[in-house]
Amino acid sequence: MSEQHTSPRDWHDRPDRVQTRADKRVRLEDLAGMVNDGDVVAVGGGLSSREPMAILRALLRRGVGNLRVVGSAHGIDIDLLCGGGAVSCSSESYVGFEQDFGIAPNYRRACESGAVSVDDSCCYTVVQQLRASVLGLPFMPMRSARGTSFPALHPEYKTMTCPYTGEELLLVPQLTPDVAILHAQYGDALGNLRIEGPPVLDLLFAKASRLVIASVEEIVPTERLVELGGITVPYFYVAALAEVPMGAHPTACYPFYTYDRPHTAHYYTAARGGAACFAADYLQPFVYGCADHESYRKRIGGEATYQRLAAWSAGTEAWMSLYREEATQ
Amino acid sequence: MIHDCSLGEMMIGAIARTIEDSTLAFHGYGSPLVQLALHVAKRTHAPNMVLVAGATYGLNPTPPFLSPTSNDWVMDRGAAHSLNIEELFDLAAAGRMGRMFLSGLQIDKWGNCNVTSLGKNKLAMKLPGGGGGCNLSCDVENLTLWTTGHRSPPDSSGRRRLRLVEQCDFVTSLGHRAVDGRTRQALGYRGKGPQWIVTDLGLFDFDTEGHARLRAVYPDVSVEEVRENTGFELRLAGTVEAVPPPDHKTLALIRHLDPLHVHEHETRAEDRGRRFEVA
Numbered sequence: 001m002s003e004q005h006t007s008p009r010d011w012h013d014r015p016d017r018v019q020t021r022a023d024k025r026v027r028l029e030d031l032a033g034m035v036n037d038g039d040v041v042a043v044g045g046g047l048s049s050r051e052p053m054a055i056l057r058a059l060l061r062r063g064v065g066n067l068r069v070v071g072s073a074h075g076i077d078i079d080l081l082c083g084g085g086a087v088s089c090s091s092e093s094y095v096g097f098e099q100d101f102g103i104a105p106n107y108r109r110a111c112e113s114g115a116v117s118v119d120d121s122c123c124y125t126v127v128q129q130l131r132a133s134v135l136g137l138p139f140m141p142m143r144s145a146r147g148t149s150f151p152a153l154h155p156e157y158k159t160m161t162c163p164y165t166g167e168e169l170l171l172v173p174q175l176t177p178d179v180a181i182l183h184a185q186y187g188d189a190l191g192n193l194r195i196e197g198p199p200v201l202d203l204l205f206a207k208a209s210r211l212v213i214a215s216v217e218e219i220v221p222t223e224r225l226v227e228l229g230g231i232t233v234p235y236f237y238v239a240a241l242a243e244v245p246m247g248a249h250p251t252a253c254y255p256f257y258t259y260d261r262p263h264t265a266h267y268y269t270a271a272r273g274g275a276a277c278f279a280a281d282y283l284q285p286f287v288y289g290c291a292d293h294e295s296y297r298k299r300i301g302g303e304a305t306y307q308r309l310a311a312w313s314a315g316t317e318a319w320m321s322l323y324r325e326e327a328t329q
Numbered sequence: 330m331i332h333d334c335s336l337g338e339m340m341i342g343a344i345a346r347t348i349e350d351s352t353l354a355f356h357g358y359g360s361p362l363v364q365l366a367l368h369v370a371k372r373t374h375a376p377n378m379v380l381v382a383g384a385t386y387g388l389n390p391t392p393p394f395l396s397p398t399s400n401d402w403v404m405d406r407g408a409a410h411s412l413n414i415e416e417l418f419d420l421a422a423a424g425r426m427g428r429m430f431l432s433g434l435q436i437d438k439w440g441n442c443n444v445t446s447l448g449k450n451k452l453a454m455k456l457p458g459g460g461g462g463c464n465l466s467c468d469v470e471n472l473t474l475w476t477t478g479h480r481s482p483p484d485s486s487g488r489r490r491l492r493l494v495e496q497c498d499f500v501t502s503l504g505h506r507a508v509d510g511r512t513r514q515a516l517g518y519r520g521k522g523p524q525w526i527v528t529d530l531g532l533f534d535f536d537t538e539g540h541a542r543l544r545a546v547y548p549d550v551s552v553e554e555v556r557e558n559t560g561f562e563l564r565l566a567g568t569v570e571a572v573p574p575p576d577h578k579t580l581a582l583i584r585h586l587d588p589l590h591v592h593e594h595e596t597r598a599e600d601r602g603r604r605f606e607v608a
Contacts, residue, residue, distance in 0.1 A: 047358060047384055047400035072414070073358060073384065073400070073460050096457030098359035099594045100397040103457055111446075111455035118452065120445050123461030124418035131415070142422065144467035147507030147516050149445070149500040167517045197402055198385045201414055254402045261397065316393040323397050323589055 018236040019212075024191040026240045028247075028293050031213045032058035034240065035179050038066045038088075042209055043077050044182035045251060046200040047098065048259040051077040052183035054247035055215055057287045057296065060084035070177055072123045072201050076251065076267060079104040082116060083271060083278050084287065091119040093126060097268065100261075105271035106278060122150060126201070129175035133208035141169040180209035183248045184232070185256065186224075187216035191238035192231045197254055199232060206233045215244035217256050244293055246306060257309035258322050263300065331580050333604045336529060337596045338583055339547060340475065341365045342575030343527045344430070347473040350375040352427030353420065355469075357383040357460055358399035361592035362475065363430040365395065369575075369582050386412040395587040397594070418461060421468040424519045429469040431462050431523075432476050435497045438541050438561035440474055440504030440523030442466070443497035459501035466502030467516075472523040477596045479528035481558050491560040493528070493541075505539025512539070529600055530555050532572055536564060545570040548605060574607045 032055060035041065045051035056077055059067075068089040069078055078095045081087045083106030095107045110116040128140040141160070146168065151157045158171045182202050186194040193214055195202055206212045212233070219241070225231055247253070250260035250267065270281035290296040301308075312319040334342075344366035348354055352375075356363040360383070371380050371389070380389050387405025396403035405411055412420075420426050433442030434456050444462065447454040466472060481489040500508050505522045507513075513522050526533040531546035543555055544566040556563045575583070583592075593601060 048398035049400040092458060094358075094458040094460040096359065098398050099361060099591075108455045112452060118446065118455060120458050122459060122463035123414065124422065124464035127415050127418055142464070143518065144422065144464040147467070147500075147503050147509070147511060147513075147518075148441075148463050149508055150463055152508070198400060198405070198411060199413060200400070203413070204415065252401060259396075259398060259401060319403065320394050320589060325589075 019191060019239050020236060023189050024235075024238060024240045025189050025219060026242055028054060028058050028215065028242045028244050031055055031215065031240055031242050032062050032064070034211060034213050035059055035064055035181070037064055038068070039178040040068045040070060042070050042177035042180040042201070042205040043074065044180065044200065044202040044205060045077070045248065046073045046198070047075050048264070049198070049252045049254075050183050050195070050200075050248050051075070051251040052181045052215055052247065053077060053080070053249060053251060054244045054293050054296070055181050055183070055213070056080055057290070058293075060086060060283070060287050070121070070126065070175060072126055075104065076264060079106045079271065082106040082110040083275075084283060085115070087116050089117045089119050091121045093120065093122050097264070101264065101268040105268070109275065120150075120153065125150070125172055126175065127204065129172050130201070130204040130208040132172070132174035133176040134204065137174065139171045139173045141171050143167075143169060146170050175208065177205065177209040179211045179213060180205035182206065182212065182214040182233070183253065184214055184216045185218070185253060186228060187214060187219050187241045188222045188225055188235070189219060190222065191235035191241055192222060192225055193233040193238060193241070194225050194228055194230065195232040203233060206237045212238045214238060214241040215247040216241055217243075217245055217247065217253055219243045246297055247293070249300065255313065257306060258312045258319070260305070260309055261323055331577050331607055333606050334574055334580055335593070335596075336547070336600045336603045336605075337362060337592045338575055338580055339572060339605055340477070340527055340529070340596075341369060341583055341592065342579055343532055343572055344473060344475055345370045345373070345575075345579065347525045347527070348375050348378060348428060351377040353379040353381065353425055354428040355381040355383065355417065355426060355465075356430055357462065360430060360432065360595070361395055361587070362477070362595050364399075365583055365586055365592055368586050369579050372582055373578060381412060381417060382408070386414065386417050388412065392586070394589060395591045397589070397591050418464060421465050424468070424470070426465070426469045428471045428473065429465045430473045430475060431466055431502050432474060433497070433501065434478075434492065435494045436474060436476060436492060436526060437494050437497045437504065439506040439539055440472070440526065440535060440541060441497045441500045441506070442474065442502045442504070443499045445499040445501045447498050449498050462502040466504075467518050467520055469520050471521055473525045473527065474523050475527040477529050477600070479530045479558055480600075489558070491558065493558070494560040505535060529596065530558060531569075534566060540564055542566045543569055545572045547572050549603060574605050577607065580607065
């Protein structure tokens with residue numbers, strides 16, 4: 001991403017517009033239509049939680065390509081985009097399924113074949129780069145990462161001697177994603193978002209990106225957002241949103257539903273079987289073979305699946321049973 | 330009555346012993362052994378430790394059980410507050426984080442770790458990436474490294490893919506020597522670097538030069554076996570002792586905290602039959 005970062009245009013072309021349309025509700029397909037080939041994309045959520053999976057599936061159905069993905073700790077979201085051939089460069093700091101399933105098969109294949117160029121980053125480096133964008137500054141300084149292999153991978157990082165203390169600092173350039181793709185629990189028609197639980201990088205993504213699009217489990221009146229405990233991302237950052245129940249499936253979106261471990265096990269087996277196996281056993285049935293999100297919900301078992309994943313709230317035993325080994329058989 | 334324990338439990342006990350009281354400690358993700366070690370330490374010898382959960386950034390949570398993935402609401406239950414990602418990393422950058430835990434598909438003699446890619450000049454294998462490990466390895470005061478893949482049996486062609494190597498193909502997180510040979514002191518880091526490596530064969534500390542040094546082995550492992558499975562010169566810390574098993578309280582805690590046996594996913598299938606006597 002060096003050429004993106006070093007262009008001086010970047011810090012004059014900040015995302016300084018405010019989004020003031022009174023009603024930002026659109027369809028899921030319209031959200032996907034706002035992402036262009038070649039965009040630098042910041043995907044919200046992290047690991048097995050609150051990833052905007054429905055929007056990503058819609059992007060694959062649209063055939064978007066050459067995306068450059070940036071972020072922190074990701075899993076099935078980036079792996080799916082890689083498996084669908086939509087990514088050309090990854091600056092994520094982690095893409096995997098933790099010890100639960102292991103290395104991300106599609107991501108690994110795409111990196112090793114050269115289809116995806118490896119531009120790995122690190123969480124705090126990304127935080128500092130996003131902060132530069134939020135603050136309207138060309139770069140941020142930090143101490144860390146010097147001495148590791150990251151500066152050689154990223155010639156756009158520079159070092160300077162601190163004029164106050166004389167110590168060596170690393171400068172990392174502003175990162176302004178073209179689009180942030182988020183999934184939140186709640187939103188309102190204006191575009192206010194309420195995220196419950198760990199926000200991961202979503203708030204920084206929202207403040208730093210040129211365009212913010214979001215799916216939400218429920219669109220509610222603004223007063224209801226306040227009752228629920230307040231707004232996480234104020235409306236003027238958000239360009240458009242769609243109500244997409246189970247829009248994060250198979251990742252979790254508490255308090256609505258947990259991580260769907262059996263579905264993820266199926267995904268993983270398909271992905272590990274190779275590109276052809278993944279296309280036949282996963283992409284066809286769950287992405288291209290579903291005309292829209294409604295047909296995806298039917299494909300994954302409809303209301304029964306939702307009820308199974310919502311049962312976590314019944315108590316510890318019910319919650320635990322969703323993750324037992326036999327549940328993935 | 331508990332008579333014996335598993336390798337995973339031995340490792341959790343060993344990692345827990347590296348955690349001091351009244352410090353701020355953070356675990357990453359994909360690391361149930363470390364998650365359990367922190368919860369054990371908090372409930373035994375380190376009650377005043379500030380425990381920050383990886384992925385959720387929950388503060389002193391009391392999860393009802395260990396979930397198979399880290400960014401799950403299970404893992405921050407009981408936390409009265411959660412940090413956000415920038416605050417967590419700022420704490421480390423400003424020198425307030427006392428201990429963090431890192432691992433690698435390669436760990437070299439200086440404690441550098443690689444979780445980014447294998448292959449020196451050409452990419453041979455893409456690994457998942459290091460999350461925040463790169464930044465934290467530089468900034469956090471003390472590091473405990475761990476791996477469940479130290480034992481590297483030869484494959485059908487007689488080659489070993491060693492986990493403990495002379496030099497990492499890519500340095501994701503920093504040990505005691507930078508890629509250009511500089512020391513942490515020369516780089517001006519506050520973090521003191523790796524202090525321990527807990528493996529499936531034994532326990533290393535680091536000598537004054539910053540080189541890993543075998544300090545203890547499990548009762549079923551010999552020093553010779555460690556040497557065969559180590560890609561760098563094996564330095565010994567005086568007499569190599571036996572890694573002590575965890576006590577009954579620790580084992581009872583582990584079994585209570587991890588009813589789904591999530592941590593066993595982290596140990597190798599061939600190691601799951603190893604049992605260690607508990608006094």
